[in-house]
């Protein structure tokens with residue numbers, strides 16, 4: 001579908017609770033084979049807050065990015081997705097640069113992510129942003145047959161990171177099956 005020129009007025013902001021239903025659809029569109037269950041999106045929202053970003057206009061969401069708050073100077077980008085009709089207009093890059101800027105302002109020293117080895121578009125984006133591959137392809141990284149590349153971006157030193165303390169966790173749900181989301185398949 002051709003991009004509506006109005007889409008060029010998209011903005012990036014932190015996600016709010018009311019975004020969660022739309023984020024489910026957006027995530028399912030970006031990752032049709034492995035959408036996050038709603039509870040994982042909910043938990044990422046609770047934990048990541050100001051680092052859970054959405055790309056939007058006044059009508060809808062067109063992209064999102066989830067990064068963990070920096071912990072001991074390290075942050076993980078867990079997921080990045082843009083609606084198919086908005087691809088190729090620099091929105092993926094904008095989400096990434098906005099997240100990197102926010103993380104950088106919080107004394108993050110290193111950002112990590114994982115990506116599927118065949119996801120050329122995403123790998124190219126990350127490389128152009130300065131991410132480098134760490135080692136060889138990680139076989140079965142996210143489970144049997146789910147190989148991933150680990151990529152890292154080192155940020156310039158500004159100040160020492162805060163001491164490592166346990167980040168506050170979302171309230172326990174009491175369901176033994178529930179787990180936090182792993183680094184996402186890129």
Ligand SMILES: CC(C)(COP(=O)(O)OP(=O)(O)OC[C@H]1O[C@@H](n2cnc3c(N)ncnc32)[C@H](O)[C@@H]1OP(=O)(O)O)[C@@H](O)C(=O)NCCC(=O)NCCS
Pocket residue numbers: 030031079080081082083086087088089090091092093094115119121122124125128129184185186
């Ligand atoms: C990966 C993704 C987020 C990129 O979003 P996007 O809005 O198309 O990103 P951009 O327009 O900023 O372009 C990203 C890169 O794609 C490549 N690209 C852009 N337009 C392209 C085109 N027409 N043909 C081929 N590659 C293209 C470029 O390498 C570009 O990087 P650069 O700007 O540093 O050169 C999007 O394709 C997506 O949501 N994919 C499905 C989910 C996914 O794979 N997410 C990432 C891993 S989890």
